[in-house]
Amino acid sequence: MNKTLNNKAWFLVLPVLVLVAFSAVIPLMTVVNYSVQDTFGNNQFFWAGLEWFEEMLHEDRMWNALQRQLLFSAIILAIEVPLGVIVALNMPKSGIWSSFCLVVMSLPLLIPWNVVGTIWQIFGRVDIGLLGHTLEAMGIDYNYTQNVVDAWVTIIVMDVWHWTSLVALLAFAGLKSIPDAYYQAARIDQASRWKVFRYIELPKMSGVLMIAVLLRFMDSFMIYTEPFVVTGGGPGNATTLLSIDLVKMALGQFDLGPAAAFSLMYFLVILAISWVFYTVMTNLDKKGM
Amino acid sequence: MARITLDNLAHSYRSDPASEDDYALKELNHVWEDGAAYALLGSSGCGKSTLLNIISGLLQPSQGRILFDDRDVTHAETAERNIAQVFQFPVVYDTMTVRDNLAFPLRNRGRDEAYVAERVNEIARMIGMEEMLDRKARGLTADAKQKISLGRGMVRKDVNALLFDEPLTVIDPHMKWELRTQLKKLHHEFGHTMIYVTHDQTEALTFADKVVVMYDGRVVQIGTPEELFETPEHTFVGYFIGSPGMNLLPAEVEGSMARVGGQQIGLGRGYGPLSGKVEIGIRPEHARLSRDEGLPVTIRRIEDVGRHRIIRADFGGREINVIAGEDESVGPGMSRVAFDPARINVYADGWRVPGTA
Structure with missing residues (x-):
C-alpha cells in the first residue's frame, strides 16, 4: 500500500500536545525544578542537586507516612473488593428493583469528597453526631479525635461507604454480561453455588475487577480531602497519609524543595505500583490462553 | 435412562396468559420412548427450546406434568433429573483445562478419580481432543469449545436423557458431519434417550429415528423421516421439509x-x-x-x-x-x-x- 507522507499532519497532534503540556508536563516540570533547588525567599534559588531527595530518603517522616498509606490502601482494597462483589452478586439482575439499586448505589459516588468528609466528621462527633453519640450512649468508648484506632476505623468506614459502590457497579456490569446458558449449564453439571462463582462468575468478572482494583488503589493512595476533613491527620500523626503530609510540608512549612522531591517520589511510587500491578494482571490473563 | 412422558404440558412466559396466543408452548401430550433418538424440528421461535428447557427442568411449565418413567418430576430440580444438555453456544469453564472441563460433571457428583480419568480419556478420544486435554479452555476456537460442551454432555453414562439445543450451529460444516455421526454412534452404543433440537432438516432427518415437527408452539407431526416426506400432516411440515418444500x-x-x-x-x-x-x-x-x-x-x-x-x-x-x-x-x-x-x-x-x- 502506498502511504501519503505529509509532515503537516503533525499539526493535527499539536492541540493535544499543547493541552498535555499545560495540564501535566509543565506543572510536573515546575515540581522537578523546585526539587533540585533551594531558596531563602525573595525568589532567589540555588542549585541543590539531589540533596533534597537524599534528605527525604533518610527522613522517617516520609517512610512513616508511606507505611500508613500502604496500610490504608491495603485495608480498603481488602474490604471494598470482596464487599463490592458480594453486593453485586446479591443485587436483583433485572426489573425495577435492579434500576432502583443501581441509582441508590450510585449516590455516594456523586457526593463531593469535601462533603463526604464533612458528613462523617459530624456523624462521628461524640457531642452532636448520630454515630458518635449513639456509640457513647451504648457505653462504647469512641472518639476519633483522641483514639488512633477510632480515627482509623472512621476513615476506613468512610472510604468503604464512599467507594464500595464503584466496585459493586463494575462487578455488576461484569455479571450482567454472562449469558444465561452458563448458569443453565452449571445446573445441568450440578455445580455448587461456590463453583458457579469460582468457575463462571469470577473469571467473567476478572477483567472489570482488575480495573476496579487499579482505580481504587490509585485513588486511595492519593486520598487527601476526606481524612483531612475528618481527622486533619490526627490524632498526632496517626492518620497523616502521604498527601496530607505533603501538603503540610509544602504549604504549611513552605519547604518547597523537600516537598517537591517528596511529590516526585510519591508520583513515581504510584506509577511503579500501578505498572507492576497492571503487568502482573495482564500476564496472568495471557497465561490462561 | 428413562421414558419421558409429557402430560397436558403447556407453557407461557407471561404470568397471566389470556388466550392461546400467549402460550409459547401449547398444550402437548407426548411420550418420548426410552432409548429413542428424537429430533425436534421447527423454525426459530416455535417453542423447541422452551420444550427442551422444561424437560431439563431449567424452566417450570405453566401447566401439566412431566414424568420420568413413572416418577413425577415436574417440580424436581435440574440436578435431580440427571439430564445432560448441550446448548447452542459453547459453554466452557474458561479457567479450567479441557480435562477439568470434561471431568466437571463427574466430580460434582463425587465420582472417584480413577473412573473420572477413564471417562475423560474415552470422551476426549471421541471428540478428538486428546492432545489438548491439558490446555486451558480459554482461547480455543468456537468449534473446539463446542466439542468440549458436547463432551461434557456425554461424559456421564447414567443420564436419563441427552438433550441437544442446536448444538452444531457454530461448528464448521465438515465437522458437523463428523460430530453428528459420533452422536449417532454414541446413541447406538449406549442407548440414551436423545432429543436433538434443530432448525436444519438435514440434521434432523439424518440424526433421528423420529422427528417431531413444531410450528407456532404446537407439535404438528411426529413421524419417521419417510412419513414426514410422504404424508406431511400439516402444510407447514410439507413446506418446511424438503428442498424445495411441497x-x-x-x-x-x-x-x-x-x-x-x-x-x-x-x-x-x-x-x-x-x-x-x-x-x-x-x-x-x-x-x-x-x-x-x-x-x-x-x-x-x-x-x-x-x-x-x-x-x-x-x-x-x-x-x-x-x-x-x-x-x-x-x-x-x-x-x-x-x-x-x-x-x-x-x-x-x-x-x-x-x-x-
Whole structure:
C-alpha cells in the first residue's frame, strides 16, 4: 500500500500536545525544578542537586507516612473488593428493583469528597453526631479525635461507604454480561453455588475487577480531602497519609524543595505500583490462553 | 435412562396468559420412548427450546406434568433429573483445562478419580481432543469449545436423557458431519434417550429415528423421516421439509377430483365435503414437466443443483417447483406440469385430510 507522507499532519497532534503540556508536563516540570533547588525567599534559588531527595530518603517522616498509606490502601482494597462483589452478586439482575439499586448505589459516588468528609466528621462527633453519640450512649468508648484506632476505623468506614459502590457497579456490569446458558449449564453439571462463582462468575468478572482494583488503589493512595476533613491527620500523626503530609510540608512549612522531591517520589511510587500491578494482571490473563 | 412422558404440558412466559396466543408452548401430550433418538424440528421461535428447557427442568411449565418413567418430576430440580444438555453456544469453564472441563460433571457428583480419568480419556478420544486435554479452555476456537460442551454432555453414562439445543450451529460444516455421526454412534452404543433440537432438516432427518415437527408452539407431526416426506400432516411440515418444500395450491375438492384455477386434477383418493381453506399439496419430486397433460405454467428458471434440476414455474401467480432428474429431458414446449395422483395430499385449514381409497 502506498502511504501519503505529509509532515503537516503533525499539526493535527499539536492541540493535544499543547493541552498535555499545560495540564501535566509543565506543572510536573515546575515540581522537578523546585526539587533540585533551594531558596531563602525573595525568589532567589540555588542549585541543590539531589540533596533534597537524599534528605527525604533518610527522613522517617516520609517512610512513616508511606507505611500508613500502604496500610490504608491495603485495608480498603481488602474490604471494598470482596464487599463490592458480594453486593453485586446479591443485587436483583433485572426489573425495577435492579434500576432502583443501581441509582441508590450510585449516590455516594456523586457526593463531593469535601462533603463526604464533612458528613462523617459530624456523624462521628461524640457531642452532636448520630454515630458518635449513639456509640457513647451504648457505653462504647469512641472518639476519633483522641483514639488512633477510632480515627482509623472512621476513615476506613468512610472510604468503604464512599467507594464500595464503584466496585459493586463494575462487578455488576461484569455479571450482567454472562449469558444465561452458563448458569443453565452449571445446573445441568450440578455445580455448587461456590463453583458457579469460582468457575463462571469470577473469571467473567476478572477483567472489570482488575480495573476496579487499579482505580481504587490509585485513588486511595492519593486520598487527601476526606481524612483531612475528618481527622486533619490526627490524632498526632496517626492518620497523616502521604498527601496530607505533603501538603503540610509544602504549604504549611513552605519547604518547597523537600516537598517537591517528596511529590516526585510519591508520583513515581504510584506509577511503579500501578505498572507492576497492571503487568502482573495482564500476564496472568495471557497465561490462561 | 428413562421414558419421558409429557402430560397436558403447556407453557407461557407471561404470568397471566389470556388466550392461546400467549402460550409459547401449547398444550402437548407426548411420550418420548426410552432409548429413542428424537429430533425436534421447527423454525426459530416455535417453542423447541422452551420444550427442551422444561424437560431439563431449567424452566417450570405453566401447566401439566412431566414424568420420568413413572416418577413425577415436574417440580424436581435440574440436578435431580440427571439430564445432560448441550446448548447452542459453547459453554466452557474458561479457567479450567479441557480435562477439568470434561471431568466437571463427574466430580460434582463425587465420582472417584480413577473412573473420572477413564471417562475423560474415552470422551476426549471421541471428540478428538486428546492432545489438548491439558490446555486451558480459554482461547480455543468456537468449534473446539463446542466439542468440549458436547463432551461434557456425554461424559456421564447414567443420564436419563441427552438433550441437544442446536448444538452444531457454530461448528464448521465438515465437522458437523463428523460430530453428528459420533452422536449417532454414541446413541447406538449406549442407548440414551436423545432429543436433538434443530432448525436444519438435514440434521434432523439424518440424526433421528423420529422427528417431531413444531410450528407456532404446537407439535404438528411426529413421524419417521419417510412419513414426514410422504404424508406431511400439516402444510407447514410439507413446506418446511424438503428442498424445495411441497407445492401448495388452493383448490376445490369434490370426490376424487380437484379443481385448481379452472383446471381439473385427478386425486388418488376420494374426499367428502371439506370446509375451511382447502389446498392440495404435492412434492416437487412427484411432479414432472409435460407437453400435453397437467396445469399450464410459465417456466421462470431452471436451477441445476448437480444431482437434479429444480424447475421454478408459475401457475396463475403461484409458484410451482418441479424436480427433474439429470437424465430427464426438459425441452421447449414442455409447459405443463403433471402430478402423480397417488402422491397428492389434500389439506383443510392446514391439516391433512386422509380421504378414502
